[in-house]
Amino acid sequence: MEHILTCIVCPRGCELHVDENFNVTGNSCPRGAVYGAQEIRDPRRTLTSTVKCRGKVLRVCPVKTSGTIRKADQFRIMEIVNKTEIVPPVALGQVIVPNIGDTGVDLIATRAIDE
Amino acid sequence: MENRDLVIIGGGSAGMAAAVAAYDKGIRDILILERTEFLGGILNQCIHNGFGLHEFKEELTGPEFLTRFVNQVKERGIEYELEANVLSLTNDRVVTYLSKKGKKSIKAKAVINAAGCYERNAGAIGIPGTRPAGVITAGQAQLYLNEFGYMVGKKVFILGSGDIGLIMARRMTLEGAKVLGVAEIMPYSNGLNRNIQQCLKDFDIPLYLSHTVSKVIGKEHLEAIEISKVDERMRPIPGTEIRFDVDTLLLSIGLIPNNSILDQAGAIGSSTRGSKVNQNMETSIPGVFSCGNVLHVHDLVDYVVEEGRQAGVAAAAYLQGQQRSDGPRIECVPGNGIGYVVPSWIDMESAGDSIPLKFRCRKPSKNVYISISFNGKEVKKMLKLAMIPSEMEIIKLPKNLLDSNQGKLEVALVAKGE
Numbered sequence: 001m002e003h004i005l006t007c008i009v010c011p012r013g014c015e016l017h018v019d020e021n022f023n024v025t026g027n028s029c030p031r032g033a034v035y036g037a038q039e040i041r042d043p044r045r046t047l048t049s050t051v052k053c054r055g056k057v058l059r060v061c062p063v064k065t066s067g068t069i070r071k072a073d074q075f076r077i078m079e080i081v082n083k084t085e086i087v088p089p090v091a092l093g094q095v096i097v098p099n100i101g102d103t104g105v106d107l108i109a110t111r112a113i114d115e
Numbered sequence: 116m117e118n119r120d121l122v123i124i125g126g127g128s129a130g131m132a133a134a135v136a137a138y139d140k141g142i143r144d145i146l147i148l149e150r151t152e153f154l155g156g157i158l159n160q161c162i163h164n165g166f167g168l169h170e171f172k173e174e175l176t177g178p179e180f181l182t183r184f185v186n187q188v189k190e191r192g193i194e195y196e197l198e199a200n201v202l203s204l205t206n207d208r209v210v211t212y213l214s215k216k217g218k219k220s221i222k223a224k225a226v227i228n229a230a231g232c233y234e235r236n237a238g239a240i241g242i243p244g245t246r247p248a249g250v251i252t253a254g255q256a257q258l259y260l261n262e263f264g265y266m267v268g269k270k271v272f273i274l275g276s277g278d279i280g281l282i283m284a285r286r287m288t289l290e291g292a293k294v295l296g297v298a299e300i301m302p303y304s305n306g307l308n309r310n311i312q313q314c315l316k317d318f319d320i321p322l323y324l325s326h327t328v329s330k331v332i333g334k335e336h337l338e339a340i341e342i343s344k345v346d347e348r349m350r351p352i353p354g355t356e357i358r359f360d361v362d363t364l365l366l367s368i369g370l371i372p373n374n375s376i377l378d379q380a381g382a383i384g385s386s387t388r389g390s391k392v393n394q395n396m397e398t399s400i401p402g403v404f405s406c407g408n409v410l411h412v413h414d415l416v417d418y419v420v421e422e423g424r425q426a427g428v429a430a431a432a433y434l435q436g437q438q439r440s441d442g443p444r445i446e447c448v449p450g451n452g453i454g455y456v457v458p459s460w461i462d463m464e465s466a467g468d469s470i471p472l473k474f475r476c477r478k479p480s481k482n483v484y485i486s487i488s489f490n491g492k493e494v495k496k497m498l499k500l501a502m503i504p505s506e507m508e509i510i511k512l513p514k515n516l517l518d519s520n521q522g523k524l525e526v527a528l529v530a531k532g533e
């Protein structure tokens with residue numbers, strides 16, 4: 001069966017057609033082919049959110065997963081994110097939760113907060 | 116009165132990129148005035164990723180992207196003042212602003228306006244019914260959640276398919292809210308396809324095209340809304356109502372340039388609700404430039420940055436003595452199927468070898484030619500397989516295609532086969 005999906009790798013949003021052998025057509029660049037095949041086999045997403053922060057100015061600190069996690073894992077990981085609290089200082093890229101929920105990727109800060 | 120070479124209004128991506136570009140062209144006396152407590156502008160609240168693919172060849176979140184620009188500003192020692200709210204600008208470039216230290220005026224040799232945009236709100240569209248609490252713009256909800264950690268509601272409906280609304284649909288869903296749907300009055304979405312996919316389809320959130328909110332219900336606080344299908348003239352069709360019990364209605368119905376400072380200074384306005392500019396982003400007031408969302412609303416920060424740089428480079432050239440001619444000019448106008456064109460005019464004397472033309476189509480079009488004609492003669496034609504209004508087009512027009520320094524340049528769509 002052929003799958004039709006929208007490439008989410010860049011804002012262009014090409015319409016991808018992926019056949020049963022994971023051959024991709026409709027992509028305007030090679031990254032679309034990689035994404036299309038991956039999306040059918042094992043869809044993955046980068047998760048972005050915020051964690052509580054006991055800072056002087058900021059009450060929350062933006063975070064992301066350092067790599068992609070399985071799409072189906074997003075809500076499970078959000079539960080961990082929501083229980084996490086940090087105290088500044090935090091550096092940009094600092095690991096907040098290593099190997100979050102055994103996904104193999106870390107939760108990292110996407111902003112530096114000094115105090 | 117204090118004197119400055121270059122004052123930049125707004126420390127978002129456009130303002131920072133402009134400052135860095137002007138510095139790198141040799142301008143040292145620069146001051147960025149930023150109203151909030153942080154540099155970075157709207158990107159501070161855009162914690163999702165998808166920024167910087169052009170600029171840094173990596174996928175970054177908004178805060179990561181802006182940090183790189185803040186670092187560029189700091190490395191150069193460019194001065195900025197935070198919590199400095201610009202109140203006015205005169206046509207001889209006196210900038211007046213309010214800060215904790217009080218009110219102050221600066222006489223600038225050049226000014227770049229990079230004040231961003233604001234969101235269209237409930238007042239801008241007439242939804243019948245009450246005006247209870249719980250109806251807010253998607254950007255405000257984003258600010259509350261991403262910068263203050265406050266969720267505005269638990270059962271949400273979204274009016275308008277703009278990107279901010281789509282991004283918030285995903286964000287609030289992941290935070291445990293139930294997003295019941297998105298209604299879009301047009302027969303097509305106004306957001307990027309990738310956001311329809313990763314923000315709505317990923318979470319099975321329905322998108323109701325050709326629908327609008329026809330009723331708001333609730334006394335003190337929002338209790339429910341009703342949506343209806345619309346006819347070709349955008350009027351709700353009776354009998355098509357669907358009711359949703361919600362505590363929050365997010366509005367994602369468009370952004371408008373925050374251009375009051377330039378309007379009041381007397382700069383000539385354009386149909387984008389920004390100011391008219393030439394190819395160097397210079398407004399009708401000499402030495403006053405405009406870039407980023409205050410000039411025309413952009414969907415991609417990469418283009419904002421590019422435009423900021425263009426303004427910074429041009430302001431530096433102006434400060435270093437390059438004068439534009441106020442003589443003959445080429446007017447740039449939107450033709451068939453095109454909503455607007457930036458710049459509004461080209462001054463050939465101060466133009467570089469390639470002139471970026473930015474424009475949007477009026478409605479989704481497939482298999483069309485973009486045709487650029489100069490004084491009635493086609494000078495460039497390009498086939499586009501698909502165009503949508505939510506994606507800005509940029510064509511870099513080689514200057515040597517223009518064989519005169521005056522006349523009319525028109526950008527139009529021509530159907531294939533015509």
Ligand SMILES: Cc1cc2nc3c(=O)[nH]c(=O)nc-3n(C[C@H](O)[C@H](O)[C@H](O)COP(=O)(O)OP(=O)(O)OC[C@H]3O[C@@H](n4cnc5c(N)ncnc54)[C@H](O)[C@@H]3O)c2cc1C
Nearest residue numbers: 125127128129150156157165201230231279407408415416
């Ligand atoms: C919610 C949202 C999501 C987006 N998502 C993406 C995305 O995924 N990918 C992408 O590439 N692009 C995205 N964009 C687009 C892009 O990020 C923005 O268009 C861009 O950052 C705008 O930059 P700017 O400098 O023009 O405006 P802004 O960032 O708004 O900066 C304007 C600055 O001027 C200041 N200011 C305003 N008035 C005054 C005054 N009177 N005095 C002093 N300062 C003033 C403001 O405080 C602000 O800091 C998104 C935009 C929004 C709104």
Ligand code: SF4
Nearest residue numbers: 007010013014029032
């Ligand atoms: S295929 Fe390439 S160009 Fe098309 S959306 Fe994906 S990444 Fe972008």
